Amino acid sequence: xxxxxxxxxxxxxxxxxxxxxxxxxxxxxxxxxxxxxxxxxxxxxxxxxxxxxxxxxxxxxxxxxxxxxxxxxxxxxxxxxxxxxxxxxxxxxxxxxxxxxxxxxxxxxxxxxxxxxxxxxxxxxxxxxxxxxxxxxxxxxxxxxxxxxxxxxxxxxxxxxxxxxxxxxxxxxxxxxxxxxxxxxxxxxxxxxxxxxxxxxxxxxxxxxxxxxxxxxxxxxxxxxxxxxxxxxxxxxxxxxxxxxxxxxxxxxxxxxxxxxxxxxxxxxxxxxxxxxxxxxxxxxx
Amino acid sequence: xxxxxxxxxxxxxxxxxxxxxxxxxxxxxxxxxxxxxxxxxxxxxxxxxxxxxxxxxxxxxxxxxxxxxxxxxxxxxxxxxxxxxxxxxxxxxxxxxxxxxxxxxxxxxxxxxxxxxxxxxxxxxxxxxxxxxxxxxxxxxxxxxxxxxxxxxxxxxxxxxxxxxxxxxxxxxxxxxxxxxxxxxxxxxxxxxxxxxxxxxxxxxxxxxxxxxxxxxxxxxxxxxxxxxxxxxxxxxxxxxxxxxxxxxxxxxxxxxxxxxxxxxxxxxxxxxxxxxxxxxxxxxx
Numbered sequence: 300x301x302x303x304x305x306x307x308x309x310x311x312x313x314x315x316x317x318x319x320x321x322x323x324x325x326x327x328x329x330x331x332x333x334x335x336x337x338x339x340x341x342x343x344x345x346x347x348x349x350x351x352x353x354x355x356x357x358x359x360x361x362x363x364x365x366x367x368x369x370x371x372x373x374x375x376x377x378x379x380x381x382x383x384x385x386x387x388x389x390x391x392x393x394x395x396x397x398x399x400x401x402x403x404x405x406x407x408x409x410x411x412x413x414x415x416x417x418x419x420x421x422x423x424x425x426x427x428x429x430x431x432x433x434x435x436x437x438x439x440x441x442x443x444x445x446x447x448x449x450x451x452x453x454x455x456x457x458x459x460x461x462x463x464x465x466x467x468x469x470x471x472x473x474x475x476x477x478x479x480x481x482x483x484x485x486x487x488x489x490x491x492x493x494x495x496x497x498x499x500x501x502x503x504x505x506x507x508x509x510x511x512x513x514x515x516x517x518x519x520x521x522x523x524x525x526x527x528x529x530x531x532x533x534x535x536x537x538x539x540x541x542x543x544x545x546x547x548x549x550x551x552x553x554x555x556x557x558x559x560x561x562x563x564x565x566x567x568x569x570x571x572x573x574x575x576x577x578x579x580x581x582x583x584x585x
Numbered sequence: 586x587x588x589x590x591x592x593x594x595x596x597x598x599x600x601x602x603x604x605x606x607x608x609x610x611x612x613x614x615x616x617x618x619x620x621x622x623x624x625x626x627x628x629x630x631x632x633x634x635x636x637x638x639x640x641x642x643x644x645x646x647x648x649x650x651x652x653x654x655x656x657x658x659x660x661x662x663x664x665x666x667x668x669x670x671x672x673x674x675x676x677x678x679x680x681x682x683x684x685x686x687x688x689x690x691x692x693x694x695x696x697x698x699x700x701x702x703x704x705x706x707x708x709x710x711x712x713x714x715x716x717x718x719x720x721x722x723x724x725x726x727x728x729x730x731x732x733x734x735x736x737x738x739x740x741x742x743x744x745x746x747x748x749x750x751x752x753x754x755x756x757x758x759x760x761x762x763x764x765x766x767x768x769x770x771x772x773x774x775x776x777x778x779x780x781x782x783x784x785x786x787x788x789x790x791x792x793x794x795x796x797x798x799x800x801x802x803x804x805x806x807x808x809x810x811x812x813x814x815x816x817x818x819x820x821x822x823x824x825x826x827x828x829x830x831x832x833x834x835x836x837x838x839x840x841x842x843x844x845x846x847x848x849x850x851x852x853x854x855x856x857x858x859x860x861x862x863x864x865x866x867x868x869x870x871x
């Protein structure tokens with residue numbers, strides 16, 4: 300499938316991620332429009348030429364002109380939006396998303412979708428501690444992993460199209476995972492780490508302690524500044540995979556605590572050697 | 586007390602930290618000598634003019650010439666070294682250290698020490714993931730908190746002298762804490778964070794998962810490359826304070842897990858708001 304400039308891309312949800320997609324795609328020459336119920340976001344994006352056109356309501360004309368629709372909405376809103384607006388879709392268009400969890404939404408979206416259009420899920424693993432279109436930045440893709448998450452319902456053509464989308468956004472690496480594999484991975488490398496950062500920041504009420512902090516505490520709590528609405532929704536929608544990772548981690552940390560309690564140097568050092576070895580290998584692949 | 590150049594400083598233990606002290610103090614014009622049982626470290630430091638003199642044994646002459654001795658040894662070795670060598674100390678000298686735990690060593694050192702010399706404990710909260718004099722670097726002090734840790738046995742003069750030592754090393758901030766306060770703080774901001782990093786790196790055997798990692802996983806596991814001998818000793822020597830922090834953290838993370846399990850959005854979001862608020866305040870004070 301070719302990318303022809305002046306194809307019209309509609310972004311639904313113009314926050315940090317939607318705005319970053321808009322900037323990247325407009326720079327590449329596409330016609331980019333956006334729908335967001337926040338009027339300030341749409342006005343700001345138009346004034347700053349982040350988008351070519353925009354609307355705060357589900358504008359039939361914008362929707363019916365789109366060759367591609369990218370959902371950068373809170374996950375639970377996507378299915379409803381599609382149900383309400385798919386009668387306006389141009390025949391044969393392709394849809395994708397940016398959502399951080401997949402199993403709980405991809406099958407549902409594909410189930411409600413018109414037969415003649417295709418939804419191929421994607422997750423650009425990029426972000427910032429800030430939110431909103433004013434903080435959007437297409438450089439966030441440079442170091443990102445971009446995961447294409449197909450199901451049995453997807454065509455090879457759509458999978459290739461979606462991989463290509465990641466490449467033109469300028470990501471570091473494009474991969475393909477199933478929804479279940481994706482969600483298990485994200486539960487470990489992203490959701491568990493955010494839970495740990497929050498717990499570390501809230502487990503000790505003595506705020507004077509952080510006056511003395513060094514690099515390690517700073518590193519482990521950087522992501523403790525967290526958008527509570529978005530992450531709560533993402534955690535609940537990936538509950539089973541996340542609970543499994545949290546339990547594994549709590550068990551592992553409890554084991555290490557017991558080694559310390561019993562002054563079991565041999566086992567404690569073995570864990571530290573494994574940890575060092577894995578992290579070294581990991582540094583090499585960065 | 587004045588710092589007169591060409592005062593003679595002896596560093597016992599010439600690893601990453603001892604070497605970094607040597608570089609900083611020699612740059613300031615002091616005569617710096619070192620004792621370390623690793624011949625390569627001493628030779629390297631002499632050849633590269635990191636020290637003015639050095640020995641691999643407990644050289645009586647070097648010891649007896651010192652006006653100040655700085656211990657950058659593994660904690661358990663300091664007391665033995667003092668017992669074995671204090672008969673050579675010049676009358677009235679001052680001693681300090683760089684050790685990461687205090688309660689378990691400071692009182693013991695002060696108990697065995699000759700009456701006419703004074704030990705004032707200090708902890709420069711600086712380091713690197715690398716070790717050894719070849720990786721020493723006096724720029725590690727720039728962003729460091731430097732904690733002076735006096736007991737009732739210390740004189741005001743020695744406390745001021747030690748605060749001044751931190752300042753001339755070029756640290757960001759000099760503070761004074763009691764041994765118990767220091768150890769509680771370090772258990773939280775440093776030892777607990779290292780335990781978390783190790784557990785996060787070892788709790789999941791699926792090494793493919795880290796292929797997809799983003800910034801958060803990288804940040805939380807940076808310190809998972811760990812010197813197992815040093816940290817095991819530090820953990821065991823601060824066992825009570827560390828176990829308390831580990832239990833508080835495990836309980837807090839288990840509470841968050843239960844909120845997710847029960848889809849208790851109100852309580853989960855309250856934790857995230859507290860976490861965000863604390864981290865924002867913390868960012869301002871950095």
